[in-house]
Amino acid sequence: MSKYKMHLLVCGGTGCHSSESYRLYETLRDQVEKRGLERDVQVILTGCFGFCEKGAILKVMPDNTFYTQVKPSDAEEILDEHIIKGRRVHRLLYTNPETEEHVPDSKQMDFYRKQLRIALRNCGAVDPENIDESIARDAYQALGKALTEYTPAETVDLIKRSGLRGRGGAGFPTGLKWEIAARNGADQKYVVCNADEGDPGAFMDRSILEGDPHSVLEAMAICGYCTGASKGLVYIRAEYPLAIKRLKIAIGQAREYGLLGEHILGTDFSFDVTLRYGAGAFVCGEETALIHSMEGKRGEPSNKPPFPAQSGYLGKPSNVNNVETFANIPVIILKGAEWFSAIGTGRSKGTKVFALAGKINNVGLIEVPMGITLREIIYEIGGGIKNGKKFKAVQTGGPSGGCLTEKHLDTPIDYESLTAAGSMMGSGGMIVLDEDDCMVSVAKFYLGFIVEESCGKCAPCRIGNKRLHEALTRITEGKGEADDIDRLRNLGTVIKDTSLCGLGQTSPNPVLSTLDNFMDEYREHVHDRKCRSGQCRGLLFYVISKDDCIGCMACRRVCPTHAISGEKKGVHVIDQHICIKCGACMEKCQFDAISLRNDYPRATAAAAVQEESSTHS
Amino acid sequence: MNGIKTLADLKRKQEEVMSRMGQRNRGENPESLVQVKVAMATCGIASGAKEVMEYFMDELDRKEIDAVVTQTGCMGYCFAEPTVEITLPGREAIVFGYVDIRKAGEIIERYIGEGELLDGIIPQNYNTI
Ligand SMILES: Cc1cc2nc3c(=O)[nH]c(=O)nc-3n(C[C@H](O)[C@H](O)[C@H](O)COP(=O)(O)O)c2cc1C
Ligand code: SF4
Ligand code: SF4
Ligand code: SF4
Numbered sequence: 001m002s003k004y005k006m007h008l009l010v011c012g013g014t015g016c017h018s019s020e021s022y023r024l025y026e027t028l029r030d031q032v033e034k035r036g037l038e039r040d041v042q043v044i045l046t047g048c049f050g051f052c053e054k055g056a057i058l059k060v061m062p063d064n065t066f067y068t069q070v071k072p073s074d075a076e077e078i079l080d081e082h083i084i085k086g087r088r089v090h091r092l093l094y095t096n097p098e099t100e101e102h103v104p105d106s107k108q109m110d111f112y113r114k115q116l117r118i119a120l121r122n123c124g125a126v127d128p129e130n131i132d133e134s135i136a137r138d139a140y141q142a143l144g145k146a147l148t149e150y151t152p153a154e155t156v157d158l159i160k161r162s163g164l165r166g167r168g169g170a171g172f173p174t175g176l177k178w179e180i181a182a183r184n185g186a187d188q189k190y191v192v193c194n195a196d197e198g199d200p201g202a203f204m205d206r207s208i209l210e211g212d213p214h215s216v217l218e219a220m221a222i223c224g225y226c227t228g229a230s231k232g233l234v235y236i237r238a239e240y241p242l243a244i245k246r247l248k249i250a251i252g253q254a255r256e257y258g259l260l261g262e263h264i265l266g267t268d269f270s271f272d273v274t275l276r277y278g279a280g281a282f283v284c285g286e287e288t289a290l291i292h293s294m295e296g297k298r299g300e301p302s303n304k305p306p307f308p309a310q311s312g313y314l315g316k317p318s319n320v321n322n323v324e325t326f327a328n329i330p331v332i333i334l335k336g337a338e339w340f341s342a343i344g345t346g347r348s349k350g351t352k353v354f355a356l357a358g359k360i361n362n363v364g365l366i367e368v369p370m371g372i373t374l375r376e377i378i379y380e381i382g383g384g385i386k387n388g389k390k391f392k393a394v395q396t397g398g399p400s401g402g403c404l405t406e407k408h409l410d411t412p413i414d415y416e417s418l419t420a421a422g423s424m425m426g427s428g429g430m431i432v433l434d435e436d437d438c439m440v441s442v443a444k445f446y447l448g449f450i451v452e453e454s455c456g457k458c459a460p461c462r463i464g465n466k467r468l469h470e471a472l473t474r475i476t477e478g479k480g481e482a483d484d485i486d487r488l489r490n491l492g493t494v495i496k497d498t499s500l501c502g503l504g505q506t507s508p509n510p511v512l513s514t515l516d517n518f519m520d521e522y523r524e525h526v527h528d529r530k531c532r533s534g535q536c537r538g539l540l541f542y543v544i545s546k547d548d549c550i551g552c553m554a555c556r557r558v559c560p561t562h563a564i565s566g567e568k569k570g571v572h573v574i575d576q577h578i579c580i581k582c583g584a585c586m587e588k589c590q591f592d593a594i595s596l597r598n599d600y601p602r603a604t605a606a607a608a609v610q611e612e613s614s615t616h617s
Numbered sequence: 618m619n620g621i622k623t624l625a626d627l628k629r630k631q632e633e634v635m636s637r638m639g640q641r642n643r644g645e646n647p648e649s650l651v652q653v654k655v656a657m658a659t660c661g662i663a664s665g666a667k668e669v670m671e672y673f674m675d676e677l678d679r680k681e682i683d684a685v686v687t688q689t690g691c692m693g694y695c696f697a698e699p700t701v702e703i704t705l706p707g708r709e710a711i712v713f714g715y716v717d718i719r720k721a722g723e724i725i726e727r728y729i730g731e732g733e734l735l736d737g738i739i740p741q742n743y744n745t746i
């Protein structure tokens with residue numbers, strides 16, 4: 001059999017898919033065939049490289065060339081120049097945002113240099129629709145090793161010693177969870193993979209399932225061996241069609257090879273996996289709600305205990321783990337507990353995948369060792385803040401998390417330090433905010449999400465969060481009342497303490513953590529009627545400059561509410577009580593005399609807003 | 618192969634696939650492996666130096682030496698084409714000129730295998746930027 005000399009790895013992740021990567025793939029294949037190179041050059045579709053914003057991505061191996069924003073029309077040049085003549089196509093290489101130089105080799109990209117890819121090890125390296133490629137990279141070897149060399153108890157012990165903790169949010173020790181599930185006797189047990197991934201902006205689990213489904217299937221089988229379960233269920237949201245398709249193909253191929261099914265690898269162990277679809281509700285990621293949803297009941301949480309390990313799916317002991325948690329398992333078994341526990345910090349071992357987003361140069365999916373600092377993530381991997389703006393905060397943990405600020409830039413990131421800072425690891429959303437972001441609005445955004453997603457089963461979460469959201473809305477509209485800030489804090493604390501499930505218990509975090517870190521901004525909104533970032537439209541005022549107005553009267557004529565007064569050739573004035581902020585005057589003024597300002601004399605602004613709210617409410 | 622019935626079957630399958638896509642996986646950690654760069658300014662893998670490249674891949678595989686074999690554009694030593702740059706782990710790169718199959722065999726046997734310096738090394742200008 002001939003060996004491939006070059007490999008063209010076209011990103012087949014969801015992000016690049018929308019940048020026409022499928023057409024690029026087809027064009028490259030056609031061009032390779034046209035030149036009779038199909039025995040020398042292999043073209044495949046892989047999972048996500050994590051660099052989705054600059055898609056479509058094409059990586060050439062073995063020379064590690066990383067092309068970004070590749071279009072199908074570039075295929076011919078890449079073949080003629082790079083593949084045939086060995087000359088890289090410079091205009092398509094990744095450009096370093098700081099030096100503006102082309103980076104020929106992905107190993108030299110800051111984005112990848114500080115990363116450590118364990119859970120994402122195969123994403124972007126294999127064709128996820130071809131099990132052979134995964135097998136070449138050790139898929140199912142860990143299962144084989146566990147089945148032939150270790151007892152279930154020894155395997156559990158290995159996972160315990162590795163220090164792996166759940167990546168789905170709460171960070172529960174995985175080995176311990178398996179041990180508990182193993183201990184509970186039953187005629188049938190289940191292994192459940194939580195692929196609900198409901199945090200806004202999160203896509204790490206989707207990327208793993210799209211790029212390396214076998215690592216998750218293999219780990220579920222290992223978990224089945226450890227806990228005594230013969231059935232695995234993947235709970236995945238129907239909004240992930242590509243991940244579902246790849247999982248189905250992977251399950252089919254694994255069954256065909258006998259790596260799932262009866263008597264796996266000639267042993268007595270049997271295990272099979274099926275899919276369950278969710279409708280995409282955030283609360284269904286909570287494990288008890290998830291189980292109810294799989295049973296065909298309403299996706300509402302229930303009290304714990306009983307924990308799923310005692311009474312889960314159909315009342316049977318069920319072990320629920322997150323996608324990323326599972327993806328770590330095979331490597332830990334192959335490389336050993338000591339190898340894994342050497343990575344990370346005291347009680348947080350290994351790596352974490354984050355979806356890095358917001359005001360940062362390199363938006364994308366990253367995997368970093370625990371204990372890395374925010375500074376390294378933002379300024380090295382992330383390439384710094386966009387447009388040279390000033391860093392303000394990082395939101396982690398999505399709607400259950402909070403903000404880290406400048407004073408946390410050098411804190412090593414792990415489960416404990418994030419919690420101590422009033423945030424949490426969560427499932428891995430990481431949104432970078434700059435000076436143009438309003439922290440009150442950020443809190444409002446997450447509370448809005450919570451109000452939509454609360455299942456409504458318990459009053460503190462259903463009603464309390466609605467009140468929080470209303471208060472935040474008032475404040476951002478410039479109608480905040482003097483005691484609103486205290487109200488937010490008191491109510492938030494009560495909701496945390498009295499809600500039934502994790503959703504409600506963490507939902508006030510975005511408010512509480514911004515109150516802790518950005519009290520100044522809340523105060524300014526409420527007392528000074530000012531939003532320093534200019535994001536809150538309710539706190540912006542159209543103002544005519546005395547010096548620039550020549551009194552042409554044009555603005556006065558277009559104002560729909562007759563808010564503008566002034567004599568011909570005299571300075572005009574806007575009555576803030578009447579102005580509805582439509583902007584027509586500013587558009588009309590040819591002398592740039594009207595501007596939208598957030599620093600309008602405070603007393604006047606406060607009075608105007610006060611009066612308006614009292615007349616309208 | 619139909620089913621994978623034992624761990625040995627799985628290992629066999631792995632080796633079979635690896636032999637085809639080995640270059641891709643090894644390319645991830647080139648520093649720790651023998652790196653061979655074959656310069657092919659005009660001809661390309663469709664002809665010419667392709668045989669030399671193929672020879673390197675096959676021979677190194679046969680000898681079970683993990684290597685990354687890549688092609689590059691003109692290295693600036695056109696007079697001595699085909700040229701081949703060899704980087705052993707932890708060593709400076711060395712460029713050989715006029716590499717045909719016979720010479721390639723010698724390079725593998727003596728330089729890569731034994732670390733012995735041979736004729737045909739093109740002195741490099743290390744001051745290049
Ligand atoms: C509101 C809410 C949403 C959750 N969403 C997810 C999710 O999308 N994915 C996930 O793996 N875990 C989610 N969890 C955590 C699960 O309840 C559970 O702890 C986790 O799946 C256990 O797996 P792990 O130990 O591997 O992290 C959520 C929890 C809550 C309270
Ligand atoms: S806390 Fe919220 S999501 Fe959880 S059970 Fe109560 S209402 Fe439902
Ligand atoms: S349009 Fe401009 S210049 Fe004319 S009156 Fe209005 S503010 Fe003054
Ligand atoms: S913004 Fe609209 S309502 Fe306000 S003064 Fe200008 S034209 Fe009138």
Ligand code: FES
Nearest residue numbers: 013015016048052
């Ligand atoms: S989808 Fe292509 S890099 Fe993420």
